[in-house]
Amino acid sequence: MKLTGKLADRDPFPSFSPAPWIAVLFPLSLSPLLILWAGLLGLAAAAADGRGNSTEHRPVTPINLDLYHSSIRLIGEINDLVRRHPDKLTMDTIKAGNKGYRSELAVVTYCRGRKDVDSNSKFRILLSFGQHGRELITSELALRILSILSEEEFLDKVDTVSLNSFLDKLVIKVVPMENLEGRKLVEGGDLCERRNGRGVDLNRNWSVDWGKKEKDYDPYEENPGVAPFSEPESQIMRKVATSFNPHIWVNVHSGMEVSPVSNICKYFFPQALK
Ligand SMILES: [Zn+2]
Numbered sequence: 485m486k487l488t489g490k491l492a493d494r495d496p497f498p499s500f501s502p503a504p505w506i507a508v509l510f511p512l513s514l515s516p517l518l519i520l521w522a523g524l525l526g527l528a529a530a531a532a533d534g535r536g537n538s539t540e541h542r543p544v545t546p547i548n549l550d551l552y553h554s555s556i557r558l559i560g561e562i563n564d565l566v567r568r569h570p571d572k573l574t575m576d577t578i579k580a581g582n583k584g585y586r587s588e589l590a591v592v593t594y595c596r597g598r599k600d601v602d603s604n605s606k607f608r609i610l611l612s613f614g615q616h617g618r619e620l621i622t623s624e625l626a627l628r629i630l631s632i633l634s635e636e637e638f639l640d641k642v643d644t645v646s647l648n649s650f651l652d653k654l655v656i657k658v659v660p661m662e663n664l665e666g667r668k669l670v671e672g673g674d675l676c677e678r679r680n681g682r683g684v685d686l687n688r689n690w691s692v693d694w695g696k697k698e699k700d701y702d703p704y705e706e707n708p709g710v711a712p713f714s715e716p717e718s719q720i721m722r723k724v725a726t727s728f729n730p731h732i733w734v735n736v737h738s739g740m741e742v743s744p745v746s747n748i749c750k751y752f753f754p755q756a757l758k
Contacts, residue, residue, distance in 0.1 A: 546673075547620070547670070547671065547675070552620045552621070552624060553623075553624065553627070554671060555623075555661060555664060555667045555668065555671060558623055558624070558627055558660065558661065559590055559660070559661065561627060562575070562590065562592060562626075562627060562630060562660055563575065563590075565627075565630055565631065565634050565636070566592060568634070568636075569634045570598075571596075571597060571598060572594055572595065572596055572597070572598070572633065572634060573592055573593065573594055573630070573633075573634065574592070574593045574598075575590055575591065575592045575593075576590075576591045576593075577589070577590055577591075578591060578720045578723065578724070579716075579720075580716035580717075580719045580720050580723075581716050582714075582716060585665075585681060585682050585716065586716060587663075587664055587665050587680065587681065587715075587716045587717050587720070588664060588720075589659055589661070589662060589664070589717065589720045589721070589724075590659070590660060590661065591657055591658070591659055591724055592630060592657070592658045592659075592660065593655065593656070593657050593658075594630070594633050594654075594655070594657075594658065595654075595655045595656075596648065596651055596652050597652075601655055606653060606654060606655045607653055607654050607655070607731055608654075608655050608656075608657075608729065608730045608731050609654060609655070609656045609657070609730055609731065609732055609733075609734070610656075610657045610659075610724070610725060610728055610730035610732070610733040610734070611626070611629070611656060611657070611658045611659070611733075611734050611736065612658075612659040612662050612721065612733070612735050612736065613625060613626040613658075613659065613660050613661065613662065613736045614626070614659075614660065614661040614662050614663055614664075614667060615662040615663055615686050615687055615735060615737065616663065616666070616678035616679075616685075616686075616687065616737060617663050617665075617666030617667045617668075617669055617670045617674075617677045617678055617679070617680070618666075618670050618675060618676060618677055618678050619678070619737055619738040620667075620670070620738075621738050622736045622737060622738055623660050623661045623667075625736060626658055626660035626661070626736075627660065629658065630658060630660075633651070633656070657724065657728055657730070659721070659724065662686065662717055662721065663679075663680050663686055663717055664717075665680050665681025665682075665717075666678065666679055666680045666681055666686075668681065669681065678705060679705070679707060680715055680717055682715075683707055684707050684708070684714070684715050685705060685706045685707050685708065685709075686715060686717050686718055687735075688706045688707070688708035688709070689708055689709045689712065689713060689714060689715050689717075689718040690712060690713070690718065691712035691713060694708055694711075694712040695708055
């Protein structure tokens with residue numbers, strides 16, 4: 485895309501360094517296990533961030549496929565990981581739809597040795613990524629975490645024996661790409677799109693405070709849908725969460741100032757906000 489006008493000479497990403505941020509939805513307690521887990525997430529995020537730094541100052545469009553996988557490739561890589569590590573990983577694809585709109589979510593379950601996967605003795609963690617289509621880096625983080633859990637990648641300065649001893653106590657479910665249909669729109673050129681494939685913000689489609697309009701409410705960006713859990717993606721997440729009953733649920737997003745969208749979109753893609 486060639487930029488013209490007043491903003492054409494402005495570097496759109498003067499310090500572009502995408503990094504995911506994390507919202508813990510259901511914290512129970514700050515046990516040492518959780519603190520260690522948060523540290524691991526941070527390390528993995530920093531590693532993903534480091535890869536982002538190598539592409540500073542690149543143009544906004546098109547999506548840099550050297551930096552980001554396409555959705556098909558990313559899910560394919562995760563599928564391959566699961567095939568290579570049946571002792572640790574399984575994957576389910578859950579589909580839902582209504583009123584002519586359908587979506588599907590891949591859900592990966594990690595449990596070392598596949599031992600006691602359904603046992604209440606394990607600590608259960610749900611990690612979800614890519615709820616907003618344009619936040620590409622979060623799904624990259626999901627892939628990286630799964631690679632680390634599969635022991636195909638390793639974290640510096642983390643003792644593998646201690647880590648594995650810790651991981652033995654966990655069952656982790658990972659939803660790498662919660663909003664596949666919205667992501668497809670982004671990959672098709674709607675780089676600012678955060679909503680699902682029919683224009684609903686999945687992060688406003690929960691029943692908690694559904695329809696509540698904050699002072700900065702944006703009816704385009706924050707369309708909550710026709711009712712709580714009206715969207716297939718939200719229905720699938722509810723199903724996953726209620727059946728898995730996690731001790732904590734971490735919903736990973738990338739911030740407005742660092743993703744190649746949002747505030748910058750207001751300048752470069754004003755049509756997206758209409
Ligand atoms: Zn988000």
